[in-house]
Amino acid sequence: MMNRTGTDIQIAICGSAGDGTIASGDILKRAAALMGFNVIAFDVYPPEIRGFGKCISRVRISSQQSYSLKQNSDVLISLNDTHAIPHVGEVRDFGAVIYDDNLIANVPEGGHISGHIHPAQIPYGFSIRQISEQATNSARSRNIVILGYLAELFDLPREHFRKIIRDKFATKPRAVTDDNIKAFNAGLLAGSGVFKLDDVVVQKVDAKGNGADAEMMTGNGAVARGFMEAGIQCYFGYPITPATSIMERLAVEMPPAGGKFLQTEDEISAIAAAIGAGYAGTRAATATSGPGLALMAEMLGLGVMAEVPVVVVVSQRGGPSTGLPTKTEQSDLNLAVFGGSGDAQRIVLAPTNVEGCYRCAGRAFEIAETYQTPVIVLIDLYLSNRYETVIPSAHKQFAAKPRVPLAPNGDGAFKRFELTENNISPRAIPGEEGLMHTVTGLEHNELGRPNDAIHMDMNTKRHEKLKPAVNFPGLTVSKRFGDEGKVKVGILGWGSTFGEILETMYEAQAEGISCAAMKVVMLSPLPVESIAAFFADCDEILVPEVNYEGQFANIVCGALGKPVSRLNQTNGAPMAVADILAEVRRLSGKKPKTGQSDTFTEAAL
Amino acid sequence: MNEHVEPVYLEEKLEEIRADGHQGYRSKSLPTWCPGCGYYSMAEGLTFALRRLEIAYKDVVVVSGIGCASRFPFFFKTYGFHTLHGRVLPVATGVKIANDALTVVAVGGDGDAFAIGGGHIPHAARRNIDMTYLVFDNGIYGLTKGQTSPTSAVGFKTSSTPYENSDVPLNPLMMLLSYGASWVGQAYAGHQHDLADMITQAMSHKGFSFLRILSPCVTFDKTDNTYANLNLHVHDLPQDHDTSNLMAAMQAASQTDKPALGVYFKDDRPTLAQAMNATATRASGTG
Ligand SMILES: Cc1ncc(C[n+]2csc(CCOP(=O)(O)OP(=O)(O)O)c2C)c(N)n1
Ligand code: SF4
Ligand SMILES: [Mg+2]
Numbered sequence: 092m093m094n095r096t097g098t099d100i101q102i103a104i105c106g107s108a109g110d111g112t113i114a115s116g117d118i119l120k121r122a123a124a125l126m127g128f129n130v131i132a133f134d135v136y137p138p139e140i141r142g143f144g145k146c147i148s149r150v151r152i153s154s155q156q157s158y159s160l161k162q163n164s165d166v167l168i169s170l171n172d173t174h175a176i177p178h179v180g181e182v183r184d185f186g187a188v189i190y191d192d193n194l195i196a197n198v199p200e201g202g203h204i205s206g207h208i209h210p211a212q213i214p215y216g217f218s219i220r221q222i223s224e225q226a227t228n229s230a231r232s233r234n235i236v237i238l239g240y241l242a243e244l245f246d247l248p249r250e251h252f253r254k255i256i257r258d259k260f261a262t263k264p265r266a267v268t269d270d271n272i273k274a275f276n277a278g279l280l281a282g283s284g285v286f287k288l289d290d291v292v293v294q295k296v297d298a299k300g301n302g303a304d305a306e307m308m309t310g311n312g313a314v315a316r317g318f319m320e321a322g323i324q325c326y327f328g329y330p331i332t333p334a335t336s337i338m339e340r341l342a343v344e345m346p347p348a349g350g351k352f353l354q355t356e357d358e359i360s361a362i363a364a365a366i367g368a369g370y371a372g373t374r375a376a377t378a379t380s381g382p383g384l385a386l387m388a389e390m391l392g393l394g395v396m397a398e399v400p401v402v403v404v405v406s407q408r409g410g411p412s413t414g415l416p417t418k419t420e421q422s423d424l425n426l427a428v429f430g431g432s433g434d435a436q437r438i439v440l441a442p443t444n445v446e447g448c449y450r451c452a453g454r455a456f457e458i459a460e461t462y463q464t465p466v467i468v469l470i471d472l473y474l475s476n477r478y479e480t481v482i483p484s485a486h487k488q489f490a491a492k493p494r495v496p497l498a499p500n501g502d503g504a505f506k507r508f509e510l511t512e513n514n515i516s517p518r519a520i521p522g523e524e525g526l527m528h529t530v531t532g533l534e535h536n537e538l539g540r541p542n543d544a545i546h547m548d549m550n551t552k553r554h555e556k557l558k559p560a561v562n563f564p565g566l567t568v569s570k571r572f573g574d575e576g577k578v579k580v581g582i583l584g585w586g587s588t589f590g591e592i593l594e595t596m597y598e599a600q601a602e603g604i605s606c607a608a609m610k611v612v613m614l615s616p617l618p619v620e621s622i623a624a625f626f627a628d629c630d631e632i633l634v635p636e637v638n639y640e641g642q643f644a645n646i647v648c649g650a651l652g653k654p655v656s657r658l659n660q661t662n663g664a665p666m667a668v669a670d671i672l673a674e675v676r677r678l679s680g681k682k683p684k685t686g687q688s689d690t691f692t693e694a695a696l
Numbered sequence: 697m698n699e700h701v702e703p704v705y706l707e708e709k710l711e712e713i714r715a716d717g718h719q720g721y722r723s724k725s726l727p728t729w730c731p732g733c734g735y736y737s738m739a740e741g742l743t744f745a746l747r748r749l750e751i752a753y754k755d756v757v758v759v760s761g762i763g764c765a766s767r768f769p770f771f772f773k774t775y776g777f778h779t780l781h782g783r784v785l786p787v788a789t790g791v792k793i794a795n796d797a798l799t800v801v802a803v804g805g806d807g808d809a810f811a812i813g814g815g816h817i818p819h820a821a822r823r824n825i826d827m828t829y830l831v832f833d834n835g836i837y838g839l840t841k842g843q844t845s846p847t848s849a850v851g852f853k854t855s856s857t858p859y860e861n862s863d864v865p866l867n868p869l870m871m872l873l874s875y876g877a878s879w880v881g882q883a884y885a886g887h888q889h890d891l892a893d894m895i896t897q898a899m900s901h902k903g904f905s906f907l908r909i910l911s912p913c914v915t916f917d918k919t920d921n922t923y924a925n926l927n928l929h930v931h932d933l934p935q936d937h938d939t940s941n942l943m944a945a946m947q948a949a950s951q952t953d954k955p956a957l958g959v960y961f962k963d964d965r966p967t968l969a970q971a972m973n974a975t976a977t978r979a980s981g982t983g
Contacts (some may be wrong), residue, residue, distance in 0.1 A: 325794055346979035351793045351972055356819040360786035363779070367759070367790020370777055371798070375790065392778050503723050503773055521757045521775040521791065521798050529723075529758075529769045529776030540725060540770065 097154030098128060100245065101161045104150075104237070105178055106170030107143040108136075111234030115170075116148025118238060118259060122251040123152040124307045124480045131157055131590075132307075132478035138417050145174040154294045158444065159590030160477075162668050166290060168237050170219075179204065184211040187244070187288055189237060192216025215244070222277045232274035239278020244285060245293045249275075290509060305483045310448040310474035314378065314404055315340035317452030321489035324373035325351045327364040329383060332416045333472040334406040337378040340670075358383035362403065364389040366465075367400040369394070370530065371656050372520030374456045374491060378404035381423040382413065384430065391465050392431040395553060397530040398508065398516070400459035400466075404452065407471040409663055418663030419472035421586050422638035427469045428615045428646065436554050438462065439615040441469040441617040443589035445479035447567075447612065454488035454566055456547040460491075462557055463518060471637075473665050474586040498561065499525020506537040510548060514556035561618040569618045572596060573607035573623060579679045581629030582608040583622070583655070588635055588666050596683065597669040604679045615644070619650050626653055631678040633658060635671050712938055721753060723773045729764060729876050734885030734911030734923075735832055741883075742801065742830075742891035742963045744775075745899050756799045759788040761808035763839045764913075765832035768803045782812030785820040785829065792827050796969045799899070800827040810846040810866050819873035824903045826967040830895065831868065831906070832885075834913040835921045842916030862879050869949035869960060872906045873942060878963040879905035880945065882955060884930050885912065886923050890957065897959060903967050910955060926955075933958035 102119065106112035113134050120132040131151045135525065151160050163183035169175035169190040182188055190204045201207075208214045217240065223233045242249055253272060260268040295589020308316065314337050318326070326345060328338035338354070345352040351368075355361040363378040368375035377389065384405050394401050407423045409415025438458060442451040451468045459466040463551050497517050507528040509516045516537075519526030528539045534549060536542040561568050573596045580599065584592040589610045597608040609625045611618065626632060634644040635658040644657045660673050662664055717862045731733050746756060756774035760766035762781035769776025775798075779787045788802040809817065809831045820829070836854060837843040843856035847868065852861040872880045879901040883894040891909060898905035910930065912923050933956045938944050945961035966974070 191712075325790065327790065344981075346972070346976040347981075349976065353789075353793065353968075355786065356815060359783065360789075360816055360819070363783045363786030364790030364793065367777070367787040368794035369790075371757070371791045371794035373794040375794065389780055389784065397777070415956075456738075522755055522795060524754050527753050527773055527775050529772075529778060531770075531778035532762075532780055533778065 094364065094544070094614045098292060099151070099153040099155070099157065099161075100166065100291055100293070101149060101151040101164045102166045102168065102241065103164040103181065104148045104170065104234075105175040106146055106234070107174055108146055109143060110146070110170040111231065112146040112170055113148050114259070115234035115238060116150055118235075118252065118255050119148075119241070120150045120478055121307050122247070122255045123150065123323060124305050125255065126248055127305070128152045128154060128480075129156055130307060130478065130480045131160060133160055133473070133476065136417070145171075155617075158593040159665070159668070165288070166241070169204050170233060170237070172198070172202060176204055176207050179207045179209065179212070184209075184210050185213060185288070185290060187213045187241065188216050189215040191219040191233075193221055194217040200397060204560070205373060208592045210378075213288065217281050222281055223274055226273045226277035227270040229270075232271060235271045235274035235506045236278035236281070239275040239280070239565065240282035241278075242275075243279050243282025243655040244287060245291065246287075247254060247293065249279065267296075270321055271571055277363050298619060305480040306483060307478050308445055308449070308481050309336070309476055309478055310445050310470055311336040311406070311476070312340060313445045313449035314452040314470070315344065316483060317449045317454075317489065318376060319344055319348065320483070320487060321453045321456045322491055323350055323372060323376055323456070325365065325368035325375040327353050327355050327375070327377050329355055329359040329361050329370075329379065331358075331380045331383050333408055333475040334378045334383075334404065334563055334660070336475070337404060337406075351690060358386040359390060362394075362401070365403070366390060366394050366397075366399050367403045369399045369459070370520070372494065372522075374402075375402065376402040376456075378406070380406050380408050381410045381426065384423060384426055388426070388430040389432065389638060391437060392433060392435045393532045394465040395431075395435040395437055396532045396534075398463040398518075398553070399530070400456070400463055402452070402455040402459055402466050402468065404468045404470065405464065406475040407469070409661070415663055417472070419587070420638060420661060420663070421471055421588065421636050421663060422642065422661070424469065424614065424642040424646070426636065427467045434550055434554070435462055436557055437615060438557060438560055438613070439465045439469055440466065440612055441586045441614050442474070442612060443584075443610050445474065445477065446481045448474060449481055449483065451612070456491065457489070458560065458566070461515075461563070462560060463515060464553075464557065469586065469589050494520075496523045497526060503527065504538070507539045508535060508549070509537045513559070514552045557616050560615055566613075568613040569609060569611045569621045571607060571609045571621075573600065574605050575607075577605075577628050578607045578630070579605040580631045580636065580675050581625055582606070582633045582671070582675065583611065583625065584608065584635060585611050588637055591666050591668050591671060592635060594668045595675060598668065598672050599675045599679070602676075604681060606675060606679075611643075614646070617646065617650050622647060623651055631656060633671070633678060635659075635666050635674070637661060637666055714971060719772055723771055725770045727771050728767060732744070732913045733764070734834065734909075734913070734915040735765060735768075737885040737891055738765075738830065738832055738895075738909060738911070739890045740888060741892040741895045743820070745896040748896050749899060751799050755797065756801065756816070757788075757791050758801045758803060759791060760802070761804040761813060763805035763808045763837070765805035765838070766808060782808055783816070784808065785813065785816040788827055789820060789823075789825055790875070791826055793972075796826070801899070802827055802829045804831060805835040805838065805845075806835060806847045806868075807845045810868060810871075814846070817871070818875040821872060821877040821904050821906065823877050823968045823971075824965060824980060826903055826969060828895070828898045828901075828905045828907065830898075831908050832870065832911050833908050834911045834917065835865075836911045836913050836917050839918060842913075849920055856915070862882050865952075867949060867952060868908050870946060871935070873945050873949060874960055877906045877961075878903035878965055879959070880961045881906070881959045882908045884910045884926060884955075884957055886926060887930070887957065894938050894957075894959070901962065903963075903965065929954050930957055932956065933960065
C-alpha cells in the first residue's frame with residue numbers, strides 16, 4: 092500500500108445501531124465515487140436485528156485501483172465510544188481518531204475513547220453532539236456533522252457531499268434535507284482550521300474522472316445488475332443471508348421489465364422451477380447460500396443430466412449447517428464443484444471483485460445456453476455486501492441472441508441428446524413444431540429414452556462438452572498479475588480473497604520479494620494449462636483460502652499432481668494481508684518483519 | 697356407471713388404441729407398466745382429453761416425478777420432463793411461468809405427491825398455477841416394489857410394514873381443498889370413460905386442478921386397493937352436490953370408506969399468470 096501514488100485513505104465510522112453509522116458511510120462512499128475516486132467499502136452490522144449492537148462502515152477511497160480494504164484505517168470516527176474503543180488499534184500510526192470530546196465527565200473510568208488513543212495516533216476531539224444540536228436542534232445529525240468535519244480535514248469537494256445528501260433524503264420532507272445540509276455545514280466549520288494529516292495526499296480528481304459513469308454497487312447489486320442486463324426472464328428464490336438482497340433487488344426490477352419473479356417455498360423448489368423455466372427456453376436463475384445449495388444438489392444433477400441451462404448464484408457464509416450466517420467464508424467450493432450424486436460436472440465461476448460479480452452473472456446465461464448445463468456463480472458474504480465502484484457497460488453486452496428453431500422432425504425421431512462432434516446436441520424447446528421429446532434424469536439414449544447401456548458414451552459427452560469452456564470468448568477464466576517470468580513466490584487464489592492476495596503481492600514486491608499472483612475464476616472445469624504454466628514459473632506456490640481444509644488447494648493439487656503451501660483461516664473474517672504477507676516472506680526465505688501488523692480479526696468484522 | 701371393468705392387459709390395450717385411431721398423441725414407446733396396472737387407463741384418458749380439447753402436441757408438456765406413475769411422459773408424443781422424485785410441481789411451475797401458452801400436465805404417484813413432494817402441493821394450489829395435477833394413487837410405492845405410502849390404510853402389510861402399517865393415511869382431497877386448490881376431483885382407473893371425462897374437465901379448468909385417480913397396483917397390493925374392493929366401494933358424488941360449496945366438498949371428502957367420484961369443488965379465481973400481470977402493472981405504475 093506504500094507504493095501507491097495519489098489518494099489512498101480508509102475511513103472507519105463506528106457507532107451503535109441507531110446512530111446513523113451506516114447511513115453516514117453510505118453518503119461518504121457515494122460522494123467519493125461521484126468525485127471520481129475508486130471506492131471499496133464494507134459495512135458490518137450487529138447480528139441482532141434489534142438493540143444497540145455495533146455498526147462499522149469502512150470506506151477506502153483511492154485514486155488508483157485497489158483490491159481490498161486496507162489492513163489499517165487512516166481514520167476512525169467514533170459515534171459510540173464503547174463500540175469504537177476496540178477498534179482504535181486498527182488505526183495506523185499517525186492516523187486520526189475523531190471523537191466527541193464533550194462527554195468526559197459523564198463516563199466511567201476507561202469509558203472515554205481519548206484514554207485509548209495510542210501515542211502515535213492523532214486525536215481529533217470536537218463537540219460533535221453539541222454542534223449537531225446547535226445546527227438542527229437534535230443530536231441525530233451527529234453522523235452528518237462528522238462528514239463535514241472529514242470533508243474539511245481532507246479538503247474533499249463539498250458539493251459532492253451536498254448532492255448525495257440531497258439525493259439521499261429526496262423522498263423525505265424538505266426540512267430533513269435542510270437540517271442535514273445545516274449539520275454538514277456546521278461540521279465543515281468545526282473542521283476548518285484543524286491541522287491536516289500531513290502524510291495524506293488528496294489528489295484533485297481530474298475532470299475526466301469516472302465520476303459520472305461509475306456506480307457504487309455491492310456484489311449482490313452487481314449480480315442483479317448483470318442479470319437484468321442479460322434480460323433475465325424468470326427468477327425463483329428463497330431468502331437466505333447473504334444472498335437475499337439479490338432477490339429483493341430483482342423483485343423490484345423484474346416485474347416492470349416483463350420478467351417473472353417468484354418467491355418459492357424452499358430452495359429445492361427454486362432450482363426446480365428455474366430448471367423448468369430453463370427447459371422451456373427462458374433465461375432463468377436462482378440465488379442462495381450454502382445451506383440452500385445443499386438442498387439444490389439433487390436438482391443440479393438433474394440439470395446436468397437433462398442438459399438444461401440454468402444459473403445459480405451462491406453466496407457463501409460460514410458453515411457447516413446453519414453455521415455463521417453473518418460471517419464470510421469460502422467453504423462451499425466442494426459443494427459447488429462436486430455436490431450431488433454421480434459424475435455431475437458443471438461450470439463454476441468465482442468472480443474476485445464486484446465488477447466480476449456483474450460480468451460473471453451477466454455472461455452466465457450465455458455460457459449455460461452454449462453448454463446446455465447449470466452454471467454456478469460462486470461468491471461470498473464479503474463480496475455480496477461490499478461496495479465498489481463499477482462502470483457498467485454502455486452497450487447491452489449480455490443480451491441473448493434471438494433463437495432460431497430447428498427444422499421440424501415430426502415423427503418423434505428428434506435426437507435431443509445426439510452424440511455430435513463437439514458433444515453439444517441440438518436443442519428444442521416446448522412449443523416448437525415437430526421436435527417433441529422427453530428429457531429425463533434417467534440415463535438416456537440420443538432420443539432421450541431411458542437406456543443404461545449408453546452410460547459411458549453419455550458420461551463422456553457431458554464431460555467433454557464442457558472442456559472448451561475454459562476458452563470461452565471474452566471471459567477471464569484465469570489471470571496472472573505481478574512479476575513476469577520466474578518468481579520466488581506465486582500466490583494462487585480464488586474468489587473474494589484474491590483482493591487481499593493482490594494487495595499482499597504489491598506489498599511483497601515493494602519489499603523486494605519476487606512475487607506473482609494468479610486468480611482462477613473458472614473453478615470447474617479448471618483451466619489446468621494456465622495454472623500449470625504459473626506453477627512452472629514459481630519456486631513456491633501459496634494458496635490462501637478462507638476455509639479449513641484448503642478446498643481449492645485440494646482441487647489444484649489433484650489436477651496438477653504438485654504440492655502447494657496452504658494458508659487456511661476460518662475466523663469469520665476475510666483473510667488479513669498481514670497474514671498472507673507473513674507466509675510469503677517465510678516462503679521467500681525472508682525474516683519476518685516486526686512492527687505494526689495487527690491481524691484484522693473478529694474485531695474487524 | 698359403476699360398470700365392472702376387468703384389468704386391461706397391454707396387448708389388448710394397444711389393439712384398442714390403434715383401432716380407435718387416436719394414437720396420434722402416443723409415442724412409439726410402449727408403457728412398461730405391469731399388465732393390469734390401473735395406469736393404462738390414465739394414458740388412455742389423457743390421450744382422450746388432449747384430442748377432445750384439440751391441443752397441439754407441440755404445446756403440451758407432461759411433467760412427472762419418479763415412480764411407476766411418473767413414467768407417463770415417455771408414452772406421449774408431446775414435450776415431456778421426467779424430473780426427480782417429489783419435484784414434479786416446482787418443475788412444472790417453472791415451465792408454466794416461462795411460457796403461459798403451454799398446456800402443462802403434472803403427473804405423479806401418491807408417494808411422489810404426498811410423501812417426498814408434500815411440501816410443494818400447498819404452494820402450487822394456493823398460487824393457482826394454471827395446470828392440471830394428476831395423482832395416480834395406488835396407496836403403495838410401486839416402483840420400489842411395494843412399500844407403504846402416505847395413503848396406505850392402517851393395517852396394510854407391505855415389505856416395509858411387515859407387522860402392519862400403523863400410520864393413519866392422509867386425506868388428499870381434504871388437503872387440497874384446504875390448500876386452496878381451485879378445482880378438486882376424484883376418479884377411478886377402473887371407470888375408464890368417466891376418468892377420461894374427468895381429465896378433460898380438469899384440463900378445461902383455468903387454474904390449478906387436482907385430480908386424484910384411485911388405481912390398483914396389481915403386483916404389490918393383493919388385499920386393499922384391488923379392482924374388486926374399489927369396484928365395491930366407489931360411487932358417484934350425489935347429483936345435487938354443490939361444487940361451489942367448500943364445506944360440502946370437505947364433508948364429501950371426509951367419507952373415506954366409500955370414496956365418491958366426481959368434481960368436489962370448483963372456484964374461478966385469478967391464476968398465477970394473471971396475478972403476475974397485475975403485479976407488473978402495479979410495478980410499472982400504470983395500474
Ligand atoms: C430422492 C429419491 N428417494 C427415493 C427414490 C426411490 N423411489 C423411486 S419411486 C419411489 C416411490 C414411488 O411410489 P409412488 O410415488 O407412489 O409411485 P408409484 O410407483 O406407486 O406409481 C421411491 C421411494 C428416488 N428415486 N429418489
Ligand atoms: S408395480 Fe404396481 S404401480 Fe407399478 S406398474 Fe406394476 S402394477 Fe402398476
Ligand atoms: Mg404409489
